[in-house]
Amino acid sequence: MAYRDLREYLSALEMRGKLHHVEKEVDPNWEVAAVMRRVFQRIPSDQRPAIMFDRIAGHPIPLLAGALGASRAVYALALDTPVDQIAEKWSYAQTHPIPPVLVKWGPVKENILKGDQVDVSQLPLCVWTRGEDPAPYVIGPCVVSKDPETGERNTGTYRLMLKEKRRLGIYFSNTWRHMYTHVMKNEKQGKATPCAVVLGCDPSLSLTSVARVQGDEFGIAGGLRGTPLEVVKCETSDLEVPAYAEIVLEGTVPCGVREPEGPFGEYTGYMGTEGPSFVMDVTCITHRHHPIYQVFFSQMPPSESSCIHGTGRDVAFYKHMTRDLKLPVRDVHLLEAGGGAAFLAISLRRDYPSLPHRAMWAAWAYEPSLSKFVVVVDEDIDVRDYFQLLWAMSWHVQPAEDIYIYRNATATALDPSIAKEHRGQFEHPDGLSSKVGIDATRKHKFPTRSIPPEEDLNKVDAHWSEYGFESL
Ligand SMILES: Cc1cc2nc3c(=O)[nH]c(=O)nc-3n(C[C@H](O)[C@H](O)[C@H](O)COP(=O)(O)O)c2cc1C
Ligand SMILES: [Mn+2]
Structure with missing residues (x-):
């Protein structure tokens, strides 16, 4: 069922414990921004709620932030759909x-x-x-x-x-x-x-x-x-x-x-x-009557903007690669650290050696202004886990062979690494940037991984309470 309006959606958020009211009066000239920054820095995304500032100094109207992109779960709720759909x-x-x-x-x-x-x-x-x-x-x-x-x-x-x-x-x-x-x-x-x-x-x-x-x-x-x-x-x-x-x-x-x-x-x-x-x-x-003033929280990632971009754009790339091109891609993610714009990670089943490159070019051809960095990893790597991604980049890459730099590609809008005089007031379609493609898939047979067999780890899980870690 569709939400009729913002208010019906807010009830849905409230029912799931995803709407937090700040009752303290806050100053719109500094405090709303500072509170939202801390909310995004300190509350892990799976627990992060939308925020309703009930009392804004000098204004009778409440302010709502993060309602569409406090987290992927909130974004999915806004679309009234499970995250995987x-x-x-x-x-x-x-x-x-x-x-x-x-x-x-x-x-x-x-x-x-x-x-x-x-x-x-x-x-x-x-x-x-x-x-x-x-x-x-x-x-x-x-x-x-x-x-x-x-x-x-x-x-x-x-x-x-x-x-x-x-x-x-x-x-x-x-x-x-x-x-x-x-x-x-x-x-x-x-x-x-x-x-x-x-x-x-x-x-x-x-x-x-x-x-x-x-x-x-x-x-x-x-x-x-x-x-x-x-x-x-x-x-x-x-x-x-x-x-x-x-x-x-x-x-x-x-x-x-x-x-x-x-x-x-x-x-x-x-x-x-x-x-x-x-x-x-x-x-x-x-x-x-009694209107609600809604904003998107943006600026430094992570923010509502980087969540919306990461979540909404990921799915478009995924659809293009899996449906249109039929590539064996497991996941595609625009990292929030890159504002959901500059850094794309792709995991796939490397059926043949040129496949990682096909995936990189698919990303650039589909949306040339994004993905200054594209990293391709094998399908066992979770691209949403920064540690796993950096681990794969650390040990699956021979820099001279596996890192590619392409010049004269489309720039990402507002990229501050491009000198101001070359960016201008508008980010023209003729603005140029170089792009990096990193093939971080395993190109030959790798040694066995140095972790205990899954079966041993499962046994430990089954007896977890016996090891006395619960109080930690
Ligand atoms: C929080 C947020 C703020 C945005 N602010 C602007 C903006 O000030 N100017 C702009 O051109 N695009 C901005 N965008 C991007 C556009 O809204 C987006 O590209 C949209 O698709 C433009 O609509 P159009 O394709 O119909 O022109 C913003 C996006 C987000 C998520
Ligand atoms: Mn439009």
Whole structure:
């Protein structure tokens, strides 16, 4: 059964003990970011809950973070599916989209603020990297716009910088972002681009908004839900937004206007670049009674962003390699240390010597802007266990033979190892990076491993209490 809205999903999280309320009043200018950093550093991911900050100093609205990516288990719950079926669910939704249905009214219209009543700074926007970010930011919005030529709708997650009570900065990290193409097409005709920012909605739309998918994200969200998303018309444009959204900011991206934006603490763990960027003029705010303000926690990994990227992108690679190419791949994982972007590990059954290379090239061909490092290991290695991965790299690799460097490949967006002047404001598709492929599979017959036989270890397990370790 689909979640009707964010609130129904929060009940599901609460029932499974995956939602923690912070009752202490917290300061949005430093404390939310610092608490979330510690939550991700100190609580192991299998125990990490989503966090609801019930009381934000100076704001009546509670703030929710980590609700979609506190851990893989939380991500799976957001998709309402077991962890091992995440891939299946995504591929089904993309091939079986369900268009939204337009309804006359929804709770998102319970409060409608226009003109002088519009003040975005009333929302509990946070400072995420204190002393470095130039302003509070919205991270985690679903920004809706339409292609002016085809009419196709798009939803993407693009950060918003607080500038004035009715003006936000909006940032596209590269030129192939779908909304960027909408803005460009409108600007050619001297027109502004209407848009609507959805804050807090059914998790299927938020996850589709951050996933790299083609087509109408509302339809794919419907495919994930198995039932159409109900949408209502905006007050000030002909765009549609989810009827059960918590908060919606309506507005336009004016033609030809560029203003300074950034730098912002990025998913790489470093501050990003700054430069001229687009703005959004907010014309209307609609919201439910007692709205919840939802954010994605990002910056230095591990974070909600690295979990979402690691989990959501892994499955796309896995599907491509196993279904389309029929490679004997056991697992594919974008390590969270690389922000779910820079470092890919693949385990496979090495049926023939060139297979590890085929898998590397499959990864780069499928998504060239990711996977600066690709490490291929045998199928007995768990690629989600850093220790096992580094063990295989330590002893299965002869550097001169097994490490390959390829030049002039596509860069990973915002990679700080590429000098700033070569990165520019947008991470252009023509940005170049080198890539490393490491074949860490066993290329000849290896000696037997130096651990006791499995049968001896099982016997110890069966008698574990007799060894007196329980008090440790
Ligand atoms: C937490 C988080 C924040 C993001 N912030 C931005 C951003 O500020 N600008 C951007 O261009 N992409 C950002 N992204 C990536 C896009 O949301 C993602 O690539 C999405 O697929 C873009 O939608 P589109 O393909 O419809 O343009 C972010 C992703 C996450 C998970
Ligand atoms: Mn899109």
